[in-house]
Amino acid sequence: MAKTTTKSAKKPAAKAATKPATKAVTKPAAKALKAKPAKKAAAKPAAKASAKKSAPKAKAKPAKAGKGGLKLSMLKPSVNNMSVRVFARAAGLDHFETDVWGVTRSPEYMARNPAHLTPMIEDKGLPRGVLWESCAIMQYLANKHGLEKFYPKAPAKRAMIDSAMFYLIGTLYPYVARATYPALNFPQYAGEVGHSDAHPDRKSEAQKAAAAAIAEPLEVFHSFFRNGKPFIGGKNPSIADIRLAATLEFLAVIDYALPEWARDYMAAMEKKLGKAYAEPAGDVRGYIAYVKSQATA
Numbered sequence: 001m002a003k004t005t006t007k008s009a010k011k012p013a014a015k016a017a018t019k020p021a022t023k024a025v026t027k028p029a030a031k032a033l034k035a036k037p038a039k040k041a042a043a044k045p046a047a048k049a050s051a052k053k054s055a056p057k058a059k060a061k062p063a064k065a066g067k068g069g070l071k072l073s074m075l076k077p078s079v080n081n082m083s084v085r086v087f088a089r090a091a092g093l094d095h096f097e098t099d100v101w102g103v104t105r106s107p108e109y110m111a112r113n114p115a116h117l118t119p120m121i122e123d124k125g126l127p128r129g130v131l132w133e134s135c136a137i138m139q140y141l142a143n144k145h146g147l148e149k150f151y152p153k154a155p156a157k158r159a160m161i162d163s164a165m166f167y168l169i170g171t172l173y174p175y176v177a178r179a180t181y182p183a184l185n186f187p188q189y190a191g192e193v194g195h196s197d198a199h200p201d202r203k204s205e206a207q208k209a210a211a212a213a214i215a216e217p218l219e220v221f222h223s224f225f226r227n228g229k230p231f232i233g234g235k236n237p238s239i240a241d242i243r244l245a246a247t248l249e250f251l252a253v254i255d256y257a258l259p260e261w262a263r264d265y266m267a268a269m270e271k272k273l274g275k276a277y278a279e280p281a282g283d284v285r286g287y288i289a290y291v292k293s294q295a296t297a
Contacts, residue, residue, distance in 0.1 A: 069094035077287035079246040089276035138239040164240035172217040178210035
């Protein structure tokens with residue numbers, strides 16, 4: 001069983017926003033789908049035997065990020081952060097989380113991360129000691145710990161995983177952000193209509209246009225990247241699947257009508273990854289439920 005603890009930053013202003021989504025964070029991480037349990041974790045003999053039986057051929061090494069495991073700075077309501085939180089749990093990496101809501105612009109944080117972004121991991125093996133961007137973090141950790149189940153080494157298979165992630169970040173996610181950020185009360189990107197002083201009607205039109213545009217790239221994931229397989233990674237979820245499923249979680253805030261295959265896909269992801277998926281997803285869903293309740297209050 002991987003160890004996961006959460007340390008929350010002091011954030012008086014954010015208590016209301018994050019209150020509904022705090023229950024799942026402090027539970028122990030789900031059993032690794034691939035990695036062996038961390039050496040420090042106590043396990044009953046029967047659990048050990050079970051882990052050995054189900055361990056895949058390509059064995060993953062437990063993370064060694066110093067005392068207390070890998071440090072992950074994150075924000076609970078974010079699907080970008082959810083991706084890495086799911087991956088770390090599913091991979092069985094020994095890690096602990098620090099909620100940095102309200103402190104990413106602090107001098108201390110920006111001294112390490114001038115981009116003031118989350119998620120961020122800290123690892124002595126990195127040239128600058130830290131790494132941000134969810135896809136880069138998952139790629140790095142998969143490479144470092146030999147997690148081929150999530151990120152294959154074969155060039156052609158890896159290229160498809162990379163292509164799916166880059167297509168998501170470059171095409172699908174911008175539409176999702178434009179469609180959902182206004183409802184989530186997240187800051188709009190500079191240069192977007194939502195960030196301008198345009199009339200509310202124009203902003204609403206832009207939001208609806210973005211929502212309408214989601215269907216096309218979403219179908220590309222279904223027909224091209226999955227191509228009849230349960231997941232982009234084949235029989236098992238890859239890091240591209242984790243990133244896609246997390247992204248689709250945001251669409252609930254606008255009551256987006258996902259096609260049947262997408263609903264089945266998300267259910268299959270949660271069933272396959274268990275608590276590793278459900279716990280971080282619970283924080284995102286809790287925040288969405290809170291935002292929607294405030295909108296109708």
